[in-house]
Amino acid sequence: MRSLRHFDLNLLLVFEALMRERHVTRAAEKLHLSQPALSHALKRLRDALEDPLLIRTNTGLQPTPRALALLPVVQQALAMLQEGLAPPTNFLPATSARHFTLATTDYFEEVMYPTFLSQLLTYAPDISFSIELITPNVLSEGLEQRQVDMVVGLDSQSALPSGVIQHAWMDEALVCLAATDNNQVGDALELHQFAREPHVALTDITGLRPSNIDSCLVQHGLTRRVISKNLNYIAAARVVALTNAIMTLPRQMAKRFVTMLPVRIVVPPKELPALNMTLIQHGLYANDPALVWLTQSLIEFASTFKQKGVE
Template sequence: MRSLRHFDLNLLLVFETLMHERHVTRAAETLHLSQPALSHALKRLRESLDDPLLVRTENGMQPTPRALALLPVVQQALAMLRQGLAPPAMFSPANSTRRFTLATTDYFEEVMYPLFLSQLLAYAPGISFSIELITPDVLSEGLEQRQIDMVVGLDSQSALPSGVIQTPWMDEELVCLVATHNGRVGDALDIAQFAQEPHVELADISGLRPSNIDSCLVQHGLTRRVISKNLNYIAAARVVALTEAIMTLPRQMAERFVAMLPVRLVEPPKELPALKMTLIQHGLYANDPANAWLHKVLVEFANDFRR
């Protein structure tokens, strides 16, 4: 036999079928080949293995000892190939005990996550989640090393580490929050007054996100003064409640603070962009059945949440 490098591995399937059928015409039909094509393949097999393999007898085509010895080896090799090339098993949320780790924003964790989890547990009772902060390490290493399954809710980025996949997920309207005692600010702000007011904002611990608000102001020749950068929305909202500062945040988060703190909603300048949230995962695992399922249910949840 010539070296494996010169052997046509497609002939192994022909060999297995011939050994099963022991009839050229039936083997050709099984493989959806013409009889001449199958006969040519048998000729190549004989030449490659230097053995007739199948010999015509009074009892029909019979395998040679070489063919009989080779058959279990070929069957085992083909079985392993079929198993390896088969699509991965479907993810079964109803039977899974998988723990997913999500790196998320305050907004997702506070406004969406409780409802998201409660809906999933109705049909996937064994699934659980861990929630982590979005940090530079999460985006550069956590996703790649599968310490984090998905980053949920981060504002759209212009640049991300190589290998990660970012997809649009959900847009949310932004509003401003001010203390109820703030007499300088009315029910709405134009962009000039917006820039003049002191601001509270969230610190960007991801290390990647330029401020969309500051970028918008620069486009209009304006800047603002940020008096406090906080790690979470509730702390920032408490600062607003006790100062003359304003804060810009998603409407549904702001509405929660109106019910909790002495603050009120103010319509922001029309020039401010909406919050465009994304889903981020690593390309290494995007086709993993569990990750694909998680991505799918998050997209479906966002679509229902917007209605």
């Protein structure tokens, strides 16, 4: 044989079946081929390997020394191919000690993660998680290099690098938060008053998109004055509690601050969009059984969260 590039690798299956059966008809049946087709394949094998391989004798087909020497090599190669081409093994959460790294928003970490983790541990007791911030590096390199398994909670409007896969996950209504003694703001805000009030906003740590709130205001010919940009919701809520500023945030997060700080929930303008959160992972690892399981677990949890209002 001059070159592997010119060798039909399907003939290795024919060779192995013939060596095992030592009978053309039986080998053809095992391979679901006709007897003439197998005979033709045997001829091609002999031509390619420049050896008769199997010789008909009084006791049936007998292998040549070259065939006997080649058999274990072919069997090993076929076994390795079979193993390599087999689908990934199922992920078994009950016995897995897999460690997952999630880059998340503080909304997910504060509102959903504790309950999510406690529920998972009831049937996957040895799994563990690390929580990290969402950064541009996470999206551009962290996911691809498996430093982070998944990004949880990023808004669906975010611009994303190529190669990543974004799944719709859950949406959350936005509300406004104001200090309890803020007399400038009533129980509800219409869009023009909303734009006139001083605001506390969150810094977009990804640097990938303008605020959906600002985009909404621009569409109506309005802008707002942001007096403070903060990295997390709790710091922003504390600023609101001590000033006449308002902030806009997901309802479940706002409900927590009402029990912690002297703040109250205000109905926002009807024009404001909801927060549409996503799950993001890299396409290279989309078929990893563990990540498939984790994605499904997060989707199921989000559905329960919305239906029951898990606190």
